[in-house]
Amino acid sequence: MNTAQTRLLWSLIAxxxxxxxFVGCELQQADVDAARKxxxxxxxxxGEAVRDNARDLNEAGRDAREDVTEEVREATEAERxxxxxxxxxxxxxxxxxxxxxxxxxLSEVDSLLxxxxxxxxxxxxxxxxxxxxxxxxxxxxxxxxxxxxxxxESAAIKDWRQYKPAVEQALQRLREVDAG
Numbered sequence: 526m527n528t529a530q531t532r533l534l535w536s537l538i539a540x541x542x543x544x545x546x547f548v549g550c551e552l553q554q555a556d557v558d559a560a561r562k563x564x565x566x567x568x569x570x571x572g573e574a575v576r577d578n579a580r581d582l583n584e585a586g587r588d589a590r591e592d593v594t595e596e597v598r599e600a601t602e603a604e605r606x607x608x609x610x611x612x613x614x615x616x617x618x619x620x621x622x623x624x625x626x627x628x629x630x631l632s633e634v635d636s637l638l639x640x641x642x643x644x645x646x647x648x649x650x651x652x653x654x655x656x657x658x659x660x661x662x663x664x665x666x667x668x669x670x671x672x673x674x675x676x677x678e679s680a681a682i683k684d685w686r687q688y689k690p691a692v693e694q695a696l697q698r699l700r701e702v703d704a705g
Contacts (some may be wrong), residue, residue: 552614560607567600611681620677620685627674627692634667634699659702666702670695 574596641660645653677699678690 552610552617554614557607557611557614558611564603564607569597569604571600579611614684620682624674624677627696630696631667633669662702666699670699
């Protein structure tokens, strides 16, 4: 097995070993920074291992190559971990930003419902009945949007985009009922 094949094999093994513990974790920028620092330290270790083991190649060539290979594997594993954490953090930020916008619309609808319900008491009975029906329809769509937001928030970070169409649809229906 040549060096490129060995590296590829170790990369695949590292992915299978490292990925599961990080799925679903709440990440912060500090986690990404720490993982990147660890990756840089592992890369420095590779250089040290190469220098240290070059002297010993005549006596223990096989052992030295194994040490270097192990350091390369660890460095690759640490870099992959840092990249996974950075990607997950980026997805989390994207989700949180999108859902904050949808939640703002939800708050706006809550205020609108409150104002319109307060205004009901000053209307004639026929107008009041008609407006009450419109407000009930708006409330139903508001609740649908709230449920869609909750589903997207509770989904795993890697899966949240699957829930985005439901939020978009609930927002659109809310606009339609509000305009009607």
